[in-house]
Structures are given as structure tokens and as C-alpha cells.
Amino acid sequence: MIVTVALCFVILLVLGMPIAVLLVVTTGMAVLLHTTTSLLALPQQLFNALDNFILLSIPFFILAGAIMTQGAMAKKLVAVINAMVGPVPGGLAIATTLACMFFAALSGSSPATVVAIGSIMIPALVKAGYPERFSIGLVTSAGSLGIVIPPSIPMILYCLVMNVSVAELFMAGIGPGLLIGGLFMLYTYALAWRNNWQAQERLTWRELLVTVKDGFWGIMLPVIVLGGIYSGVFTPEEAAAISVVYALFVELVIYREFRLRDIPEVCKQAAILSSCLLFVLAAAMTLIWLLTAFRLPHQIADLITAHVRSPSIFLLFVVVLFLLMGTVMDNVSAMLILSPLFAETLNRFGIDLIHYGIIMVLVIEFGFLTPPFGLNIFVAMGLTNKSLVEVSRGVWPFLAILLLCVLLVTYVPPISTYLPYKLLR
Numbered sequence: 001m002i003v004t005v006a007l008c009f010v011i012l013l014v015l016g017m018p019i020a021v022l023l024v025v026t027t028g029m030a031v032l033l034h035t036t037t038s039l040l041a042l043p044q045q046l047f048n049a050l051d052n053f054i055l056l057s058i059p060f061f062i063l064a065g066a067i068m069t070q071g072a073m074a075k076k077l078v079a080v081i082n083a084m085v086g087p088v089p090g091g092l093a094i095a096t097t098l099a100c101m102f103f104a105a106l107s108g109s110s111p112a113t114v115v116a117i118g119s120i121m122i123p124a125l126v127k128a129g130y131p132e133r134f135s136i137g138l139v140t141s142a143g144s145l146g147i148v149i150p151p152s153i154p155m156i157l158y159c160l161v162m163n164v165s166v167a168e169l170f171m172a173g174i175g176p177g178l179l180i181g182g183l184f185m186l187y188t189y190a191l192a193w194r195n196n197w198q199a200q201e202r203l204t205w206r207e208l209l210v211t212v213k214d215g216f217w218g219i220m221l222p223v224i225v226l227g228g229i230y231s232g233v234f235t236p237e238e239a240a241a242i243s244v245v246y247a248l249f250v251e252l253v254i255y256r257e258f259r260l261r262d263i264p265e266v267c268k269q270a271a272i273l274s275s276c277l278l279f280v281l282a283a284a285m286t287l288i289w290l291l292t293a294f295r296l297p298h299q300i301a302d303l304i305t306a307h308v309r310s311p312s313i314f315l316l317f318v319v320v321l322f323l324l325m326g327t328v329m330d331n332v333s334a335m336l337i338l339s340p341l342f343a344e345t346l347n348r349f350g351i352d353l354i355h356y357g358i359i360m361v362l363v364i365e366f367g368f369l370t371p372p373f374g375l376n377i378f379v380a381m382g383l384t385n386k387s388l389v390e391v392s393r394g395v396w397p398f399l400a401i402l403l404l405c406v407l408l409v410t411y412v413p414p415i416s417t418y419l420p421y422k423l424l425r
Contacts, residue, residue, distance in 0.1 A: 049285035060240030085118025114143030137394025
């Protein structure tokens, strides 16, 4: 059966079959050729995979991000952050990174962060004298923090397939997110100091107060959503729904740059993206159901532990494997397929599933910035009308920083596990 699954998977992947259809067809071929189970089990398993209350949070978070991208909240946040750090060397670029980090805590979506912040900050950076390649690379790379800083849609998917706490994984993403954002800002500051990039004029206290007051409603959203989850006031699913209601209220009633006529189009965009994600999830869970029935995770664990004695070597193997997989398929799909297959191996090595989940999310972030499946690169291309090569050149320095962060988080677990261990266990 393993040979059938592998051959079918590779052939359909080379032919360019959509990943969700590929997974369903592969599962169907294995069921048909190697079991006596009826093919009616496939639609039943697809349904069972989606019959989980936590999945409600995905379309809600996507919809909230779409509303804020379409409205004024992103601009208000950028204005507040720029007013605070703009006067330091490289302040506008540092403000861009901070804005991406903050908007990531609002939307949970990497592409939405690139669109919302990039449409504002790339022209502003270029106008202020920053190199265009650097400006595009910074926004494209910092926008990827949308899947590291909670709430994060890939984190929710991982929690579902690996049966771990969403609140714990969300909290575990804070340390790595701050680490990556901090190193991006440090690199930006060093470039600004070396190239003598001009700092912005300092605002008066009165102007700063007015700017902060104007952006207050946007600043409060992550406080309400994440504070409510961590304090136990509401669940992640309820937090996602609250974020939609709050974003609609702020955009329609307070900022008033979002109109009622915009709602159908925003809902359409969110529905399409949600459907794609959930279809891939259902297809991956169906394949995992079949492979688990044949005890493939235990066979993989036996094979790995027979040749690998160190958890550190195993984690390095996993990181390299996922980076290579990112050249032939998107890493979110790879995580959904492969992570459950390594579950028994993780258990034998005593590797914490929260720590492993953050490693997976960081590798996915890396995949968002590398062709041919680098979603952020394609979003930046559409935003700036630049070629794949031009955008990729701007991203490479930040990829080197991100790779360093992946290794640090992999081999220094407290970076990700300290907060959830300290506060939630």
C-alpha cells in the first residue's frame, strides 16, 4: 500500500493536480486496491474531518482580517506606531516591522498582513528614500509574522491534527514572533546607521496623543481577543467571532471608511479562502485516517529510532525535510500530512508537541517566502507589479535571519515553551 500511495502522490503532484484533489484521489486508490472497505468511506471521512467545533474559528479570523484590510484599521495602526518610533534611525522601516507584528495579532493571516501594511508602507518607504528592493523585501518578510504571532490559522490546523491546546500553541508563538521581529528591526537599524537613512521628525506630545487616540480602537482588538483566550473568558472559536463583530463595529461606526456595500465582496473573499483551507484539511485528515489504520506512524517510528538516537538529529531531519518539501508543495499541506505520521516518533523521543508545533509554523513561514509556493512573494508581486526575481532578491537577507531563528527555536525550546509552561500548565 505504501508504494501505491507514494507513486500516486508523486505522479499527481508532477502533473500539477490541486493538493486537495491529489490527497483524495491517492486515498481512494489505496482504499480501492488494498482494502475491502467501500469507497463510500471517503465522503464519510471528509465529513468527519470537518465535524469539529474549533474549525469555526478559521473562517471568522479570515473574515476579520479581510474587513480590517479593506477598512481603515491598518492605516490607524501604522500611524500610531510610526509616531512612536519614526524619529529613530531607520524609524519608518522599524515602524513597518512593528505594524506587521501588530496587524498579525489582528488578522492571523500572512497574506492579509502583506496587503494591509504593504499597500501603505512600501510607497511611504520608497518616498522617504529607502531602497525599493529593501522596502519590498521587508514588508514581504515581516508580513509572514501573521502566522507566527497569534492568532494564527496554521496553528489552529496543527492543533486539530495533533490534538493539542490552541491557547497553549498561541502563547508559544509569542516568543518566536518577538525574536524574529526583533532581529528584523535590529538588521534594519544597522542598515540605517550604516547608510545614514534619514529619520523622521519627532511629533509633539499633543500630536502623539491625538494619533494614539485615533488608533485606540485598533490597538484594543488583540488585547480583547488574546486576553479573553488566555484568561479563559472565551474560547478561540468565540474569540474569532468576537473579532469579526468588533472589526465590523469599529470600521462601520467609528472609522467609517468601510461601507455596508463592501460586506458581500469581503465575505466572498473570506469564503473562498476558508473553503480552500478546509478542503485541504479534510483531504489530509482522510489520508491520515487510512495510513493510521495501517499503523504507518508506528512503522516510521520504528525505522527512525532504529537509525537515529538523538532527538536533536531528528528535529534537524524534520526541518530539512520540510524545507525540501516546500520546493514541491506548500508547507501547510506538508504539515497536515506529515506531522501526524511523526506523532509516534515524537512521543518516543519525548519531544513536546507544542515545541514541535512552533517549529512547524516557523518552517511554514519560511515556505511563505520561497518560490515556487511562496504565497507572500506572489502577494507582493501583485502589490508592486515586480517580477518574482526582484521580490525574491529583496527577501533573501530576511530569509537568512529567519533560518537562524528556526534553528534557535528548534534547539532552545524555552523560547517557545516558557510562556505556556509558566502560565497555562
